[in-house]
Amino acid sequence: xxxxVNMPEPPAAKYLELGLExxxxxxxxTSTALVAYYNLSGGPPKTSLPNYSALVGPKLPNSTSxxxxxxxxxxxxxxxxxxVKTIYETFKYSVIKYPKNKCLGTRNLIKVHKEDKVxxxxxxxxxxxxxxxxxxxxxxxxxxxxxARGSGFVEIGVKQKxxxxxxxxxxxxxxxxxxxxxxxxxxxxxxxxxxxxEALMHALNQAECKYxxxxxxxxxxxxxxxxxxxxxxxxxxxxxxPKMLEEERSHYEKKKIKFLAMQELEExxxxxxxxxxxxxxxxxxxxxxxSGSTGMPKGVPCTHENIMAAIxxxxxxxxxxxxxxxxxxxxxxxxxxxxxxxxxxxxxIAIAYGNPxxxxxxxxxxxKGDIAEAKPNFFIGVPQVFEKIKAGIENDIKKQSYLAxxxxxxxxxxxxxxxxxxxxxxxxxxxxxNSMKEKIxxxxxxxxxxxxxxxxxxxxxxxxxxxxxVIQGYGLTETCGGVTCGDETDLNATETVGSPICSIEMKxxxxxxLGYTSNDEPCPRGEIWVRGKNVVSGYYKLEEKTKEDxxxxxxKTGDIGQLNKNGTISIIDRKKNLIKPPHGEYIAVEQLESxxxxxxxxxxxxxxxxxxxxxxxxxxxxxxxxxxxKKPSGKSFEEFCKSKEGEKVMLSSLxxxxxxxxxxxxEKISNCAVLPKEWxxxxxxxxxxxxxxRPEITKSQKEVLERLYxxxxxxxxxx
Numbered sequence: 001x002x003x004x005v006n007m008p009e010p011p012a013a014k015y016l017e018l019g020l021e022x023x024x025x026x027x028x029x030t031s032t033a034l035v036a037y038y039n040l041s042g043g044p045p046k047t048s049l050p051n052y053s054a055l056v057g058p059k060l061p062n063s064t065s066x067x068x069x070x071x072x073x074x075x076x077x078x079x080x081x082x083x084v085k086t087i088y089e090t091f092k093y094s095v096i097k098y099p100k101n102k103c104l105g106t107r108n109l110i111k112v113h114k115e116d117k118v119x120x121x122x123x124x125x126x127x128x129x130x131x132x133x134x135x136x137x138x139x140x141x142x143x144x145x146x147x148a149r150g151s152g153f154v155e156i157g158v159k160q161k162x163x164x165x166x167x168x169x170x171x172x173x174x175x176x177x178x179x180x181x182x183x184x185x186x187x188x189x190x191x192x193x194x195x196x197x198e199a200l201m202h203a204l205n206q207a208e209c210k211y212x213x214x215x216x217x218x219x220x221x222x223x224x225x226x227x228x229x230x231x232x233x234x235x236x237x238x239x240x241x242p243k244m245l246e247e248e249r250s251h252y253e254k255k256k257i258k259f260l261a262m263q264e265l266e267e268x269x270x271x272x273x274x275x276x277x278x279x280x281x282x283x284x285x286x287x288x289x290x291s292g293s294t295g296m297p298k299g300v301p302c303t304h305e306n307i308m309a310a311i312x313x314x315x316x317x318x319x320x321x322x323x324x325x326x327x328x329x330x331x332x333x334x335x336x337x338x339x340x341x342x343x344x345x346x347x348x349i350a351i352a353y354g355n356p357x358x359x360x361x362x363x364x365x366x367x368k369g370d371i372a373e374a375k376p377n378f379f380i381g382v383p384q385v386f387e388k389i390k391a392g393i394e395n396d397i398k399k400q401s402y403l404a405x406x407x408x409x410x411x412x413x414x415x416x417x418x419x420x421x422x423x424x425x426x427x428x429x430x431x432x433x434n435s436m437k438e439k440i441x442x443x444x445x446x447x448x449x450x451x452x453x454x455x456x457x458x459x460x461x462x463x464x465x466x467x468x469x470v471i472q473g474y475g476l477t478e479t480c481g482g483v484t485c486g487d488e489t490d491l492n493a494t495e496t497v498g499s500p501i502c503s504i505e506m507k508x509x510x511x512x513x514l515g516y517t518s519n520d521e522p523c524p525r526g527e528i529w530v531r532g533k534n535v536v537s538g539y540y541k542l543e544e545k546t547k548e549d550x551x552x553x554x555x556k557t558g559d560i561g562q563l564n565k566n567g568t569i570s571i572i573d574r575k576k577n578l579i580k581p582p583h584g585e586y587i588a589v590e591q592l593e594s595x596x597x598x599x600x601x602x603x604x605x606x607x608x609x610x611x612x613x614x615x616x617x618x619x620x621x622x623x624x625x626x627x628x629x630k631k632p633s634g635k636s637f638e639e640f641c642k643s644k645e646g647e648k649v650m651l652s653s654l655x656x657x658x659x660x661x662x663x664x665x666x667e668k669i670s671n672c673a674v675l676p677k678e679w680x681x682x683x684x685x686x687x688x689x690x691x692x693x694r695p696e697i698t699k700s701q702k703e704v705l706e707r708l709y710x711x712x713x714x715x716x717x718x719x
Contacts, residue, residue, distance in 0.1 A: 052487055052499035053567030063509040063526060064518045064563060069317070069500045077312050077502040078305075078533045085281050086304035088182045090311075090346030095143040098322055098348035103142040104172040105134035105352040107373070113365045128365040129358050134373060139348065142176065145266065149180035150276065152269030153211070156234060156260065158186055160277055163207045163287055165189040167200060167222075168215040170332045171353050173238045173262065175341065177213050178286075178332075185279040189287045190333040191297075192688035193218065199688075201225040202296045203289045204232060206541060213262075216241050223248050226255060238262045281305040287540060288335060290477045290689075299540030300477045302335075309533035310480035311343040313503030317485060318446075322348035324377040325443075327370060329354035334689060335481040336450045336473075340380055352376065361439070375441035382451035383458070384690055386470075387597075390461050393436075394600075395625055408432070416464040429467060437466050444468055446488060450475065452691060453571060455594055456494040463494075472497045474571060478555050479504065480534045484569050496568035504532035506569075507554075508561055514578055514586055516560055527575060528561040529554040577694075579609035585666055587616065593692075595661045596669070599653045601627045604679050606697050607669065608705050610717040615670040617708040619701055620650055621679045641676035650674050671708040675701075 054073035055065040068076065084090045094101070113128040137145070158164060164186050166177055181188045191203050193215075200222070204212065208231045214222065216239040226232075235257055241249070249259055279285065285304045289297040326344045328351050330337035341351060354370030361369040371379070397408050411432055415425045425433075437444065447462060450473045463470040471486035474497035483506065486498035500506055508526030510517045516525040531553045538546030549556050560573035573588040580586050587609040596605050596618070604621040622628075622641060630649050631640035640646040654669045679685035684696040698705070698719065705719045 051567040052490065053563070053569075056505070059518065060507060062518070063507045063529070064524050066505050066507055067500060067563065067567075067569075068505045069502050070567065071316055072502040076505060076532055077316055078309050082308075082312060084346065085308060086182070086279050086283075087179075087285055087307060087342055088276075088278050088304070090308065090342070091143075091146075091179055091182070094322075094346060094348045095139045099138060099140040101139050101322060101348045102136040102325075102350035103139040103345075104175060105136045105350060105374070106172050107134055107353075107358075107370070108132040110367075111365075128363060130366045131358060131364060131370075131373075132367075134352055136350070137172075142179075145176050146179045146183055147276070148266040148269040149177060149262070150183040150269065151272050151274040152265035152267075153180060153186065154184055154274040155268045155272040156211075156265070158184070158211055160185040161187060161283065162211070163187040163189040163209045164211045164213065165191060165204060165207075165209050166213050166333070167191050167193060167218060168213070168238065169193045169355075170328055170330065170337065171215075172351075173213075173215075174332045175345075175351070179345075182279065182285060183276045184274075185277045185283055187284050187287050187301075189289070190338070191289050192331055192333045196688075197221055197225045199289070199297050201228050203299065205230050206299060207287055210234060211236070213238070215239055216245070219245055219248055223251055226252055226257070229255075229257075232257055234258050234260060236260045236262055236265050279304055281308075286338070288333070288338075288477050298542060298545065300536055301538075301540050302477075302480050302536055306480045306534050306536055307339065307342065309503040310339055310475075310482040310501070311346065313482050313501035313532070313534060314339075314485060315343065315347075316502035317487065320344065320347055320349060320378070325350040325352055325374055327352050327354050327374045327376040327379065327441075329356060329359060329370065330380065330382065330451075331688075334451070335475065335477045336382075337380070339481040340448075371440050372438070375443045377443050378446050378448065379440055379444050380448045380450070382690060383449060383454045386447075386449055386454060386458050386462050390458050391623065391625075393461075393465060412464055415467075416460060419464060419467075433465060433467050437468075440466060446471055448473060448485075450481075451689060453497075453590075453594055455597060457598055459494040470494075474498075474559075474569070476557060478536050478549070478557075479530055479532075480536070482534050483528070483530055483557070486568075490566075490568065493568065496564060496570045499567055499569065500530075501534075503534050504530050506530045506561075508563060509556075511560065511575065514560070514573075514575065516573075523565065524563045525560065525572065528557045528559050528569075528571075530557060531555065580611060581609055581614045581666070582612070583614050583666055587667065592616075592663070592667055595663060596654055596657050598661070599650075599657045601630070601650055601653045604685075604692075606692055606694070606701075608698070608719070610709070610719070612717045613709065613714050614666065615709065615712050615714065616668065617705060617712075618654065618669045618672040619697065619704065620654075620672055620674050621685075622650065622674050622676070627674070638676045641674040646674050647672055671712055673701075673704050673708055675704075 052070055053067050054070045056068055056073060057065050059065050084093050110132055111130040115126050117124055117126055164181050166174055166188060168174055178188045189207050189209055191200050210231050210233045212232060213236045216237045281304050283304055284301045285307055286302045288300045288302060290300055326349055328341050332338050344351060352374035358364055359370045361372055363369060397405055411428050415428050418425045446469045448471050454472055459470045469488045473485040475481040475483045482501045483504060484498045484500050486493045507529050508518055508524055509529050510526050518524045518526050535555050538550050558575045559571050562570045562572050564570060574590055577590045578586045578588055589607045589609055592607050593605050601623055602620055603623040606619040608617050628637050651672050658668050681688055684693055687693045702719050709717045
């Protein structure tokens with residue numbers, strides 16, 4: 001699922017022009033209030049720095065002490081502390097307690113509007129979506145559908161502890177199918193809808209999977225590998241079977257693969273009326289295939305115990321309510337979205353399904369976008385989503401008059417400063433920021449960013465504009481998504497991923513050859529090792545990889561962490577992405593990429609460091625709106641990107657970031673190439689988790705990288 005979100009144009013234009021007088025008064029009043037407060041109190045409030053972690057026991061040889069969340073320093077939280085111990089039981093609990101609560105909400109597509117637009121002299125056709133309001137089913141109704149589907153699976157021959165694969169984008173059918181499996185103790189095998197046919201084939205064959213549930217639109221792509229699917233016997237499809245694919249049906253039937261519509265499966269289940277077969281805690285709930293940046297995806301078997309421990313470890317920290325609504329649009333085949341949704345369903349929360357293409361009002365016609373329609377109480381996203389929001393706001397502001405721009409940034413700085421000190425800004429909120437918050441539904445209490453590192457600048461910007469905490473978390477599929485998460489009370493948490501969740505403990509293990517040790521001053525550093533009930537026992541059918549990454553109950557994450565003074569953790573490096581050029585100092589390319597993305601001309605960036613030369617070079621996906629403004633007349637955007645002139649403009653911007661970020665001399669980019677095409681999963685520039693696909697980029701752009709070094713007078717750097 002590509003989360004390349006075309007976010008709404010924020011309300012800067014409308015509200016900056018209409019509310020100048022209100023803003024002037026608000027800025028002046030807020031400034032006066034802050035000055036008065038500071039004068040009376042002897043200066044800005046001294047923000048307390050509580051210790052969000054507890055060190056348990058003495059320092060260990062070659063590592064820190066054991067680190068836990070301060071809330072559970074005596075004892076870690078596990079599912080055994082709760083009556084509900086499996087995913088099946090947690091959903092059943094909500095059905096009993098909240099039978100009439102809204103459970104799953106879906107919008108119907110009414111019409112696709114096609115509009116022609118001329119952009120920079122080029123005519124393009126854009127699609128806009130007209131959608132219905134949300135149609136809801138209750139927890140009781142969802143339970144009835146789940147029971148019918150589960151019974152239907154039993155009727156067609158699925159046995160307990162057998163895998164059933166789900167291959168579709170995030171939608172209500174994904175969730176209903178997964179919980180139907182849990183009701184009969186089947187294993188849910190998850191594969192990203194955009195992971196590719198080869199990866200899907202690998203997962204289905206490795207797991208010896210006979211049953212596949214997919215959306216009808218993916219049948220054609222599956223046909224490319226159907227001849228290599230050694231175990232598949234049944235395909236259950238949702239949506240109508242497209243007439244154009246009738247020939248595909250015969251292609252599958254030659255392989256003796258049976259097709260069944262989901263409605264038929266449910267009808268079979270209702271007639272058969274098979275009872276539930278609840279799973280045990282140690283039964284595998286999900287076999288999740290992760291999108292690695294190297295090779296085929298690895299299968300990670302997550303038990304019910306693992307998943308429930310992760311959920312309880314987070315619920316000890318955050319307060320969510322049965323009256324809340326969650327907007328689900330991230331891939332449910334990814335552990336972040338799956339864990340959040342599963343936790344919400346256990347609390348009686350309404351799940352409104354959205355789509356990255358229709359999140360924004362600007363992407364819709366005659367209706368609101370998914371965010372405004374759903375009005376979620378918390379908003380979950382990945383850094384790419386929030387960077388898009390930030391860029392949209394900033395671009396809209398640049399279109400305004402000088403006075404309007406000045407007013408916005410004056411108001412922004414006042415609110416940013418006030419929030420850092422725990423102060424409210426009611427006048428500024430009324431004049432500008434409340435209207436901005438309406439664009440994410442108006443009810444959001446907190447925002448969560450996961451999946452990758454969110455830059456401090458973006459975190460602070462989103463928090464200030466929307467007036468609510470921006471919480472970063474850190475987790476992996478191997479930990480069921482949970483290692484650390486931020487705390488709502490941490491007012492300055494823009495560069496950390498918080499402290500351990502309450503079901504896990506961790507330690508930072510020395511990596512002396514990389515220059516990171518638990519004795520480092522002022523903050524201990526090292527590789528993050530974790531253990532707890534939410535950590536899986538190993539990889540599926542990968543014994544050697546399991547031995548490599550799991551040791552004496554500890555999972556070695558491969559990420560380098562830093563224990564900050566207030567007990568929070570910062571992710572500062574990844575072992576595999578540390579390169580040592582001839583000068584002898586390691587270069588942390590991921591960390592550098594995060595810094596250089598602060599260039600207003602950069603959409604995405606790949607830094608290449610060679611062990612044979614000290615120069616760093618970069619491949620850049622330009623931010624079209626800002627980079628195109630730099631091109632001279634008479635050149636197309638693509639011509640400008642590929643020209644020496646365009647590369648010079650981009651390199652100059654990267655050098656500006658190098659100076660402003662205070663980076664080392666060895667971290668300066670010496671040359672760059674600007675690649676005009678968007679980086680996507682489909683062209684192998686990104687993994688299915690929307691991270692840089694480093695091996696594929698290096699391979700596909702080998703000639704470009706070699707040319708960049710040759711321009712610097714360097715031959716044979718071993719790309």
